[in-house]
Amino acid sequence: MxxxxxxxxxxxxxxxxxxxxxxxxxxxxxxxxxxxxxxxxxxxxxxxxxxxxxxxxxxxxxxxxxxxxxxxxxxxxxxxxxxxxxxxxxxxxxxxxxxxxxxxxxxxxxxxxxxxxxxxxxxxxxxxxxxxxxxxxxxxxxxxxxxxxxxxxxxxxxxxxxxxxxxxxxxxxxxxxxxxxxxxxxxxxxxxxxxxxxxxxxxxxxxxxxxxxxxxxxxxxxxxxxxxxxxxxxxxxxxxxxxxxYWQFGDYLGLGAGAHGKRSCQRDRVLHPMRVRKVSQPRLYLADPSASVEHSVDPDEIVLEFMMNALRLVDGVDWALFEGHTGLAQSALAAQWSRLVEQNLVETQRCSTTAQGLRYLDSVLQAFI
Ligand SMILES: C[S@@+](CC[C@H](N)C(=O)[O-])C[C@H]1O[C@@H](n2cnc3c(N)ncnc32)[C@H](O)[C@@H]1O
Ligand code: SF4
CATH class of the missing domain: 3.20.20.70 (Aldolase class I)
Structure with missing residues (x-):
């Protein structure tokens, strides 16, 4: 994975x-x-x-x-x-x-x-x-x-x-x-x-x-x-x-002043992301380049974070990617998703927006807050 x-x-x-x-x-x-x-x-x-x-x-x-x-x-x-x-x-x-x-x-x-x-x-x-x-x-x-x-x-x-x-x-x-x-x-x-x-x-x-x-x-x-x-x-x-x-919610390492990174560990066939942030001020970074602030992404936040990235892509992503990253089945979102389908904002088969949904992505994302 x-x-x-x-x-x-x-x-x-x-x-x-x-x-x-x-x-x-x-x-x-x-x-x-x-x-x-x-x-x-x-x-x-x-x-x-x-x-x-x-x-x-x-x-x-x-x-x-x-x-x-x-x-x-x-x-x-x-x-x-x-x-x-x-x-x-x-x-x-x-x-x-x-x-x-x-x-x-x-x-x-x-x-x-x-x-x-x-x-x-x-x-x-x-x-x-x-x-x-x-x-x-x-x-x-x-x-x-x-x-x-x-x-x-x-x-x-x-x-x-x-x-x-x-x-x-x-x-x-x-x-x-x-x-x-x-x-x-x-x-x-x-x-x-x-x-x-x-x-x-x-x-x-x-x-x-x-x-x-x-x-x-x-x-x-x-x-x-x-x-x-x-x-x-x-x-x-x-x-x-x-x-x-980034948009497929993949991992990345960030080096340099103010850089962000996201690294995941796999446990129970689910990826658990950890966010890393480096100090922004170049002077402080130069003084200690190894210093960073880390926090694991709260399970409640993962669905929203995933959607904020994946739904930016015109073709979205496969539901399998959603399941691998969140540990949730697609059916866990059934209620929200069918409301969005009724409003013609998302597709029925893929984890993807319609053209209309892409234009009003902020409204789509409200459903996952
Ligand atoms: C880090 S800059 C690119 C490289 C270089 N620093 C430059 O400006 O030529 C990244 C890009 O983000 C876009 N950008 C930055 N601030 C923005 C803003 N407030 N609204 C929209 N686009 C922005 C710009 O198109 C910019 O080229
Ligand atoms: S301040 Fe620097 S990073 Fe920002 S847009 Fe201008 S040149 Fe690019």
Missing amino acids: LKNPGLYIHYPWCIRKCPYCDFNSHPIKGEIDQAAYCAALLSDWEAQQRPGDSFHSVFFGGGTPSLMLPIHVAKLLDSLPIDKHAEITLEVNPGSHEYMNFEDSRKSGVNRLSIGAQSFDDQQLSKLGRVHESADIVTAFKRARAAGFDNINLDVMWGLPGQTVDAALQDLRCAIELQPEHISWYQLTIEAKTEFARRTPILPVEQAIYAIETAGLQLLEECGFKRYEISAFAQVSRQCQHNVN
């Missing part, structure tokens, strides 16, 4: 903090000792490793991991047990492309890039506090291709301040024109404690949001990007393996 886990490695620094972002990212002040951070990641690994560990995917996320020197990325990839054909992704901020040696990143073992484009409209990029312009996205993308990357994702956000349907579609067209293998199309959300929560810009009204979403989904579909998760669209066989593992 237990398949190989994924590995998430967090790099917590950025050139500047974007006003909408609530990731564990800190603006760079002074010199970062990357060698010390890399050594801390390896101590963190030593403290968390389990015998026989081997990772089916690796994801360098941030923050801005494209600011990491390839020599450190290579050192980590050489020191950790990684499956031969693992997907190894590095997130790239296009504003860091001049610091980045794409050839050396490719040589270090990275085989997938995820570029944070957000928008191709310079005025919008400026409102979003981005450190790059539209032209930098195109330059970074072309340099990545020239270095041999044949698996690239572009992150694009929508529902941006004052955005019209035409402007949102124009952003998508610019992304599609570059012919990436994958597009993540995220609706801008206002997160607590961010600059945008304090000074919220004027966002499109609900009707406009509905119109942007409908038109964008159609455009992506027409251009060969198949939606497989709420915000993820891929060309054939180019789904992000690392993220699919």
Whole structure:
């Protein structure tokens, strides 16, 4: 039942903090000792490793991991047990492309890039506090291709301040024109404690949001990007393996400041997940990379946690996966599930939403609280 886990490695620094972002990212002040951070990641690994560990995917996320020197990325990839054909992704901020040696990143073992484009409209990029312009996205993308990357994702956000349907579609067209293998199309959300929560810009009204979403989904579909998760669209066989593992409730190890992990133990043919969280402040993490807070997921919470992940997938999952992770038979949810079926929010045969249910996922999840 237990398949190989994924590995998430967090790099917590950025050139500047974007006003909408609530990731564990800190603006760079002074010199970062990357060698010390890399050594801390390896101590963190030593403290968390389990015998026989081997990772089916690796994801360098941030923050801005494209600011990491390839020599450190290579050192980590050489020191950790990684499956031969693992997907190894590095997130790239296009504003860091001049610091980045794409050839050396490719040589270090990275085989997938995820570029944070957000928008191709310079005025919008400026409102979003981005450190790059539209032209930098195109330059970074072309340099990545020239270095041999044949698996690239572009992150694009929508529902941006004052955005019209035409402007949102124009952003998508610019992304599609570059012919990436994958597009993540995220609706801008206002997160607590961010600059945008304090000074919220004027966002499109609900009707406009509905119109942007409908038109964008159609455009992506027409251009060969198949939606497989709420915000993820891929060309054939180019789904992000690392993220699919999260949504299928698979295990993953998290290394780095503020990283999260989930490791399970199998008892009585049921998987019991344990969540692990590392300290967020880079200074505290560097002082003790082995420190972490662990808590086992309460059996009452598992159904909701499972559904929060699995139902994000357009095709959902088999009920067997639900049974293996929760120790419950599908019939334990019979009452809730049939009410949701009556409302045309979930499918009858699979653990999956309908198109309508995917759009109103929060309402579906209420049934499992
Ligand atoms: C860690 S960042 C990606 C790499 C790099 N830090 C960058 O921004 O270019 C992950 C992605 O999450 C998305 N994101 C971050 N904050 C968001 C928010 N408040 N609403 C929607 N999407 C958000 C952005 O598309 C961003 O590219
Ligand atoms: S560059 Fe990325 S991680 Fe850093 S603050 Fe901006 S969105 Fe967040």
